[in-house]
Amino acid sequence: MNYSRMTSLLASALLLSTLSLSAFAAGSIELKSIAEVEKNTTNKDGKKETKRIIAKKVPPDGIVIYTTSFKNVGNKPAGNIVINNPIAEHTEYVADSAMGYNTDITFSADAGKNFASPEKLTVTSADGKVRPALASDYTHIKWTYKGELAEGKTSEVSFKAKVK
Amino acid sequence: MFKLPFFTLSLALFALCCQSALATGTAAGLVITNSVVASYSIGAVAQPDITSNTASFTVDELIDLTLTWQDGAPVNVNSPDINDALTFLLTNTGNGQEKFNLTRNNAMLGDNYNPLNGTAGSIFIENGLQAGFQSSGFNADTLYISGVNEPNLVADASVRIYVNSDTPNSLTNGNVGDVQLHAASATTGAAGATSGTTLAGLGTSGTDAVVGNSSAQVDRVGRYIASGLSVQVSKTASCTPAPANCSKAAAGTIITYTLQVALAGAGAASNLIITDPLPAELTYIANSLKVGSVSKTDAADADNGQFVSNTMTVDLGSPIAPNTFSITFNAKIN
Numbered sequence: 001m002n003y004s005r006m007t008s009l010l011a012s013a014l015l016l017s018t019l020s021l022s023a024f025a026a027g028s029i030e031l032k033s034i035a036e037v038e039k040n041t042t043n044k045d046g047k048k049e050t051k052r053i054i055a056k057k058v059p060p061d062g063i064v065i066y067t068t069s070f071k072n073v074g075n076k077p078a079g080n081i082v083i084n085n086p087i088a089e090h091t092e093y094v095a096d097s098a099m100g101y102n103t104d105i106t107f108s109a110d111a112g113k114n115f116a117s118p119e120k121l122t123v124t125s126a127d128g129k130v131r132p133a134l135a136s137d138y139t140h141i142k143w144t145y146k147g148e149l150a151e152g153k154t155s156e157v158s159f160k161a162k163v164k
Numbered sequence: 165m166f167k168l169p170f171f172t173l174s175l176a177l178f179a180l181c182c183q184s185a186l187a188t189g190t191a192a193g194l195v196i197t198n199s200v201v202a203s204y205s206i207g208a209v210a211q212p213d214i215t216s217n218t219a220s221f222t223v224d225e226l227i228d229l230t231l232t233w234q235d236g237a238p239v240n241v242n243s244p245d246i247n248d249a250l251t252f253l254l255t256n257t258g259n260g261q262e263k264f265n266l267t268r269n270n271a272m273l274g275d276n277y278n279p280l281n282g283t284a285g286s287i288f289i290e291n292g293l294q295a296g297f298q299s300s301g302f303n304a305d306t307l308y309i310s311g312v313n314e315p316n317l318v319a320d321a322s323v324r325i326y327v328n329s330d331t332p333n334s335l336t337n338g339n340v341g342d343v344q345l346h347a348a349s350a351t352t353g354a355a356g357a358t359s360g361t362t363l364a365g366l367g368t369s370g371t372d373a374v375v376g377n378s379s380a381q382v383d384r385v386g387r388y389i390a391s392g393l394s395v396q397v398s399k400t401a402s403c404t405p406a407p408a409n410c411s412k413a414a415a416g417t418i419i420t421y422t423l424q425v426a427l428a429g430a431g432a433a434s435n436l437i438i439t440d441p442l443p444a445e446l447t448y449i450a451n452s453l454k455v456g457s458v459s460k461t462d463a464a465d466a467d468n469g470q471f472v473s474n475t476m477t478v479d480l481g482s483p484i485a486p487n488t489f490s491i492t493f494n495a496k497i498n
Binding site for chain 1: 189190194196197198199200201202203204205206207208210211214215216217218219220221222223224225226259371372374
């Protein structure tokens, strides 16, 4: 038996399967979005805790925390990573809630055409008047990851939205 | 239907802006979805955009309501009286369809009397056929029957509720009577629950119901005021020459009759006409009729006084109470 040949065959088979898998996943980044709500509970010691649970049902004015994780599942560092999250219909962005390690965060108040930091963001009304955009005017949030995300690494970004 | 392609979102958001300004909250049962798009490069080569999974949740039903007393001022009633309504407005300020139970409380503190449940029925629901309260007739509003026809309102809808009362007799003008209307969600466990209480599976279309700031019930008080209009006419006589009380007046004595018309209470007396036929023993002194200090001709003409067919008639129109009028005329004893 030629063990060395067998190993190389196995290795190439593994490589092939990895390649086909990544092609199926349409890229080297895996994106996952979850919606959670905070729930106040009392633990067995009688202490009050705030837990995050997956949002299934939320009443109007309820706050939902959206977290997007992105993982480099490829074998090379990924750069120029930009995460774009349209703010869902019937919800509005909660001011100052967007977070993301090692990211620049900008917002759009015009359906994703232009992005800027909150203090530079404006809204132009139908009669041409320009005013500063409010959190409730935001339509999109964009996180621009600084530098590269190494292979195998995961990072995440999040924001809060209120159900109207 | 809410998972929109990225490029159509602007249109969707425009449509949303106006809808949400009107609605109290996002409709119960609606599914809200979120999906994220990422772009990136590998070794400075841009890769195709990737899209995340869709995270979604369902909007719960929020149970909330408002109730307001609409009359603005105490409702005038006579003593006794039947079927006078206080008007309330019930609004579903939640985000799903909800039924509401109604009850009234006549025994409120801080008033002068207890209104009675109305003869025609105690609580009515506006049926929309004719504005205002009708207790009977072709356009009669709907009698509320507990457990049968509770107002069942979609989100943001309102309905007028009439609390219909009778008024006891012997009240003094100015006496007030209060009635409290209690409106409460018919969802089991909702009414009186702490704001934020979740009632699993009891919301619109299988959602959970969440009790809002109103605790799913509201009490409002409306007030009646006894202001029954009364008209009193008193007649006095003085004689020339003047024996005591004109009681032994001789033929030829001139008697001056004074009719004091007094309106008490509140409101207008419509078409108030005072008539006084003279007995055969008296002869009217022509052109002696006065209303206040103003002389009136005897003929049936444009002024509001006349003496025709041996009867004095004064038309006071529709004076507003309180008010008094003085009518005088002279007659001679035959």
